[in-house]
Amino acid sequence: MFALIDCNNFYASCERVFRPDLNGKPVVVLSNNDGCVIARSNEAKALGIPMGAPAFEYEKIFKDHNVAVFSANYTLYGDMSNRVMSILSEYSPEVEIYSIDECFLKFDGLDRFFNLYNYAQEIRQRVKKWTGIPISIGIAPTKALSKVANHIAKKFPEKTNGVYIIDSEEKRIKALKWLPVEDVWGIGPRMSERLKNKGIKTAYEFTQLSDEWVKKEFTIVGLRLKHDLQGILTLDLEKQKDKKSIATTRSFETMYTSFDDLRERVSTFASLCAEKLRRQRSVCQSLMVFIRTNPHRKDLPQYSKSIEINLPIATNSSIELSKFAIMGLKMIFKEGYHYKKAGVITYNLISEGCIQANLFQEIDIRHKKLMEAIDKINSTFGKNKVRFAIQDPKGIQKMKQEKLSPCYTTKLSDVITVYV
DNA sequence: TCTGGGGTCCTAGGACCC
């Protein structure tokens, strides 16, 4: 059996852990630049605030209903996620961390010794007690079905007490007949539209289609999903693998028109990518730089361009990546536009130990030591303590984050104070 | 005025090989 554990309204719940006064009240978390709503407490959902809603369109609702609004605090969410995952890992040797707030556990043979429902309730209580984060658990013979079970647990919290198990054919069919096809994991807007055109409305009807048709229309991906939903074990736990691409992209709070401003951003993004590469001990062989104007500003001329660069020698040096990213920027930058977003994406990643030398260029071995020193200093004394002169010279805030909460769990000066 | 960021996998088709 597989269990899918999912944190309820994760980012909103993280904020609430340290603000218990917000329990029972609507809470939303906004994306970078305080742009869109990316997490909502149940109370906020009940107010009709949709996922991805532009914040400025909902300001009145926020105000009228006293909604607690937060800027995304990824440092906090990342740390809380680690805490939750480490607790979950104690309940099974086979774990797949699927996203920041979701985790699959494999319960092989566990049902011979434990009552799975009680076992799952114990997990829920421990995670809640040790971290303050509420979770839901779905258990079923396959991954796709555990997703379905989780959906049910979340939809009917009173009836299920946050745990639902699909352990019989009757329950499987009942669940699939209840689940709208667009809510199936792996069926997105395109697929569900095509299914609806064919008259398919529920997950169950999807599983009644012929293998040939599903494969023809939705490739092997769709077919695997169909089988998994039928209870045929198709999707297994996946091992934590190195990332195949690493990106740093941002929208700006204001629009930039000068090359120098973009150069600062792009070199900072390249350095951030380099840091992430070093953390996973990878080097990249290629990078892409893109810049674009604000597509929502129909009144302004639009421009969007990207360029890919193959590096002569694979690297994770901030200096090298920054140099090539700026080189790319020079080739695509055009005067006269208001730029709103830029990014650097590194790909064709290989392991640090497998760098292929280049006949015409030597690897500067000094970079490796320098990067090690920089990473060490920054991890000991705090982010960005050492950075390149080209980056962020005045330390200007480049993102709108007006409602940022403290880093309660990762910064000593932000630790919560308790008055007795 | 104000609209996020970071990933994965699969396929078709072109270019190339012998």
Place this chain on the structure above:
DNA sequence: TCTGGGGTCCTAGGACCC
């Protein structure tokens, strides 16, 4: 009358996830 057969690799684009 009437143009072989069997491969690999790469890339762009599309779909999906959170």
